[in-house]
Amino acid sequence: MSKSDDRAKESCSNYALKKAWKNIGNYHDFDNDEYLDTALKYCSLAIKINPQNAHAYVTRGSVYNEKDYFKRAFRDLNKALSLGLNNEDVYYELGFGHFLCEEFREAINDFSKALIVNPEHYGSWYFRGCAFSAMELYEKAILDLKLARSLDTKDKDTDTRLNQAYLGRGYQHLDAGRNLEAIDDFTQAAKTKDLIMKAYEGRAKAFTNLGRVDEAKADMAKAEYIHEEQEHSKKNRHG
Secondary structure, three states, X not given: OOHHHHHHHHHHHHHHHHHHHHHHHHHHHHOOHHHHHHHHHHHHHHXXXXXXXXXXXXXXXXXXXXXXXXXXXXHHHHHHHHOOOOOHHHHHHHHHHHHHOOOHHHHHHHHHHHHHHOOOOHHHHHHHHXXXXXXXXXXXXXXXXXXXXXXXXXXXXXXHHHHHHHHHHHHHHHHOOOHHHHHHHHHHHOOOHHHHHHHHHHHHHHHHHOOOHXXXXXXXXXXXXXXXXXXXXXXXXXX
């Protein structure tokens, strides 16, 4: 095959890949699975035209992750690695697949590789932090999620995950008798609405352990009020 034929094959493969990316973008904009199916077809076409197109394997692997076809995703992503691709995208997608499979150690390893390649890769900091949290390694989770938040200050999910890690670490401090540290973490966790009742309850226990009875009672009253409001809201929703 001539060099011109090689260039034509590469160009056609990349054109099909661009069509796949467009459909992935439409999927994220409109939340329609048909776009993912179309993206898969274009990825497969790109690979058929040029089986050495490593980026096409990564893209198809990311779509397989979205569709929960994890074995297929891992196969494509490892193929991209075998073709010499060494960027944050392939490691991030491997990590994301392992994360969704609740294989947290493997996920952390892959996200760490992505961050070696690109230390400013938001998704890898975020999901590595989530993986650490799932393993109850809250110190590491908090560090990662803080870094993620510094890279994307507008994503509210990062704040929620970070405060969940504070809540988890607060319980660990409480169990270890580190009541002042527990109070600090529960106070941080209380900034997230969905965590506020547990945060007040945890902080009340820490205050009780320190003999600060009035503060403990105040927090328990807040927790009970929130619980009553939630129950009232549930009754209204269910008629």
